[in-house]
Amino acid sequence: MSYILRFIKGLSPMKILLMGYCVIILCGSLLLLLPIASRVPGSTSPLDAFFTATSATCVTGLVRFDTYTHWTLFGQTVIICLIQIGGIGFMTLAVSLVSLTKRKIGLYQRVVMQESVSAPQVGGIVRMTKFIFCGTMLFEGAGAVLLSLYYCPQLGLLKGLYFSVFHSVSAFCNAGFDLMGNWEASSSMILASGNWYVNMILMALIVIGGLGFFVWSDILDSKWHFKRMSLQTKLVIIVSTVLILLGAVSIFIFELKGSAYEGRSVSDKILMSLFQSVSARTAGFNSVDLLSLTQDSQFMLICLMLVGGSTGSTAGGIKTTTLAVLVMSVISTFRKKKSIELMGRRIDEEILRKSSCIFVMYLVLSVSGAMIVSWVDGVPLLASLFETVSAIATVGLSVGISPTMSPISQIILALLMIFGRVGSITFLYAFASEKATPITKMPLEKIRVG
Helix, strand or coil, X not given: CHHHHHHHHCXXXXXXXXXXXXXXXXXXXXXXXXXXXXXXXCCCCHHHHHHHHHHHHCCCCCCCCCHHHHECHHHHHHHHHHHHHHHHCHHHHHHHHHHHCCCCCCHHHHHHHHHHHCCCCCCCHHHHHHHHHHHHHHHHHHHHHHHHHHHHHHHCHHHHHHHHHHHHHHHHCCCCCCCHHHCCCCCCCHHHCCCHHHHHHHHHHHHHHHHCHHHHHHHHHCCCCHHHCCHHHXXXXXXXXXXXXXHHXXXXXXXXXXXXXXXXXXXXXXXHHHHHHHHCCCCCCCCCCHHHCCHHHHHHHHHHHHHCCCCCCCCCCCCHHHHHHHHHHHHHHHCCCCCEEECCEEECHHHHHHHHHHHHHXXXXXHHHHHHHHHHHCCCHHHHHHHHHHHHCCCCCCCCCHXXXXXXXXXXXXXXXXXXXXXXXXXXXHHCCCCCCCCCCCCCCCCCCC
C-alpha cells in the first residue's frame, strides 16, 4: 500500500487526473456488467458497458441503449453517480469529503485540485472546492424540487422524485442522460418539447452548470455589477449569451424551410430552437428529432457543440474564452495591432498560443475521427462529424448512429470523450516530458504566411 502511495505521489497532477478518470470509468464499467444492472441479464457486452461508463463519467450523453428501458434501477443509479462524479470532478468530491473530516489537505492535493477545476491559483482552492460542492447541491436540489411539480403528478411521489433528481443532476452536469424511455424509448425531451415550464428549468440548470463556479463566485463577489467583474467573467457572459441567441435564431430561420417543426405553433418553434441552442452547449438533450433537421441546422449545432461552455464548468468544448481570444486575435490582426486588447486589458501571448493549440487539436481530432468513422461504418461524413464533435465536446447529441456503430467507432468516440473531459492541455501535459526545457532563443528569421 505504501508503495502505491509513493508511486501516486511521484506522478504529475495531470497524470493523476487522467488516471483518476480512467479508474472511475473502469469501476463503472464493471458495475454496469453486473447482472443486476441490466433488465435482461447478460444483454450488456463489456464494450457497451465501457462506452456507457465513459459517456456518463465524461458527462457526454452518447448512449448505446435507452437508459430507462435497458438499465435497471441499480444500473441507472450507477450512471447518475458517474455523472455526478464526472460533472463536478472526482477531486472536488474527494477534497470535499476529506475537508468534512477536518483532516489537513496538503500542497500536492491542492495542486491536483487546481488542475482538476482549472483554478487560476492554488491559494483558496479548498474554500473554492467547498463552494463548488455546496453550490452543486443547492442548484441540483432546487432543480429537482421544481421538476417534481411536473413528474410527481404523472408518476407518483417516489418515482416522480427519482425522475426529478435524475434529470436535475443530468442537466446541471451537462450530461444529457434521460429517463424519458418510460414513455417512449430514445425520445429525450421530444415529448415535452412544447412545455415551457420543464424546458426553462432544464435550460437554467444547463446554463448555470455551463458558466462555471468561478464565474458565479466572481458574480457574487462583484454583487452583480458587470463593471466590477473580471475580464474572464465578462467574456464568459457575453460569449455565452451571443452564442445562445445566435444559435436559436439561426436554427429557427433554417427550419422555416424544413420539416422538423411542421405543424407546431410559433411559440413551440421558438422554444424548441432556444432549447436546442442551449442544449448544444454540451448538455445533450434534444426536444426535436435531430435527423429531421436541415443540414444547415445540424452544422450550426456542430459549431455550438465545438465551442461548448466555460473553463472550470461542467461543460466541455474548446470553451467560450478560447473562442473569444481567437476572435480578438483576428480582429487585432486586421487592425494591425501587435497585441490583443479587450475591455481595457491586454491578453498575454501565452494565452493565444494555448487557445490556438486547443482549437487545432479539437478540430484535427474531431475531423480525423469523423473520417475514420465514416469510412469504417459507411455513414455520411456530416453525420459522423456530428457524432465525433458531440463526443470530444462531451455533448451527447446524436443523429442516431451511435447505437449501430462498429466496435472500432465506439472506441474512437470513447477516447474522444475522455480527451474532451480531461482537457486537451491536461491531456498533453500528462504525456509530456517532465524534464525542464532549457531557456534558449534561436536566431530569428521571418517567413511569409497567407
